[in-house]
Amino acid sequence: MPMPPPPDLSSLSLADVARLAAEAKLPPVERWNPAHCGDSEMRVARDGTWFHQGSAITRPEMVRLFSTILRREQDGRFVLVTPAEKLDIAVEDAPxxxxxxxxxxxxxxxxxxxxxxxxxxxxxxxxxxxxxxxxxxxxxxxxxxxxxxxxxxxxxxxxxxxxxxxxxxxxxxxxxxxxxxxxxxxxx
Structure with missing residues (x-):
């Protein structure tokens, strides 16, 4: 199922924003603990651009999808995690x-x-x-x-x-x- 486009903030009231934020359903990445599988060959640049194997990911839907399975580990590393695998991802500043x-x-x-x-x-x-x-x-x-x-x-x-x-x-x-x-x- 394709991810819906992001809402236009200027057209929303703060009550609408709070409701949408509360309704956002994210995967339960905090409950998934698969064995570490390696490196995703991905990084997030300081300006928020996501890269895979050195090339920018240009599809906003892909970036949104990956962002939902991003987790920060206790040791400070960033990983992309699913029930089956956990892959390192480099983050230059903030994800x-x-x-x-x-x-x-x-x-x-x-x-x-x-x-x-x-x-x-x-x-x-x-x-x-x-x-x-x-x-x-x-x-x-x-x-x-x-x-x-x-x-x-x-x-x-x-x-x-x-x-x-x-x-x-x-x-x-x-x-x-x-x-x-x-x-x-x-x-x-």
């Missing part, structure tokens, strides 16, 4: 990229929904926190998608988040979503 954001409300009442490069929708909050990693080349924001799998937030979306920044309960700048505050700056 997903948050390419679009929709916001409703302000301050404590704010809700932020993100569309990933795979079409998956994620609402930031306590179960899907945002974190901001300070690096030499500038801050790098990440959104927890599921069980150790994060999305790198693209620069244009980061700028949207920065415009929403306000002092939080501890005085640090950050943003609110789903009743949770996510500091954009490290503790002093």
């Amino acid at each position: 997903f990229v948050a390419v679009e954001c929709k916001a409703e409300g302000d301050g404590v009442e704010a809700q932020l929904a993100f569309r990933l490069n795979t079409g998956e929708l994620v609402v930031a909050g306590p179960e899907h926190p945002l974190r901001f990693d300070d690096r030499a080349d500038g801050p790098r924001p990440y959104l927890l998608v599921r069980a150790g799998l994060e999305a790198l937030v693209v620069r244009s979306v980061f700028y949207e988040l920065a415009e929403r920044a306000m002092p939080g309960p501890d005085g640090r700048l950050g943003i609110w979503s789903g009743g949770a505050f996510f500091a954009m700056e490290a503790c002093a």
Whole structure:
């Protein structure tokens, strides 16, 4: 059965996004523990492009399908897992990229929904926190998608988040979503 195309975030309310995210049915990869079978010869580039044997996977449906069987192991490795096999996959930064954001409300009442490069929708909050990693080349924001799998937030979306920044309960700048505050700056 072909996978449906990803929804258009701009046409959805945040309530619609939350409902769609809750209805998303993913394979129970956390319950599958086959023997390790080798390397998938796949990698996910920092920009979210998926490759197999050095060639970009150009069919979005294939990328969406592979993304549903992706898992992060306890040792930090990424694998593609089915009930029958487990294959390593190289991930340069994060396996997903948050390419679009929709916001409703302000301050404590704010809700932020993100569309990933795979079409998956994620609402930031306590179960899907945002974190901001300070690096030499500038801050790098990440959104927890599921069980150790994060999305790198693209620069244009980061700028949207920065415009929403306000002092939080501890005085640090950050943003609110789903009743949770996510500091954009490290503790002093």
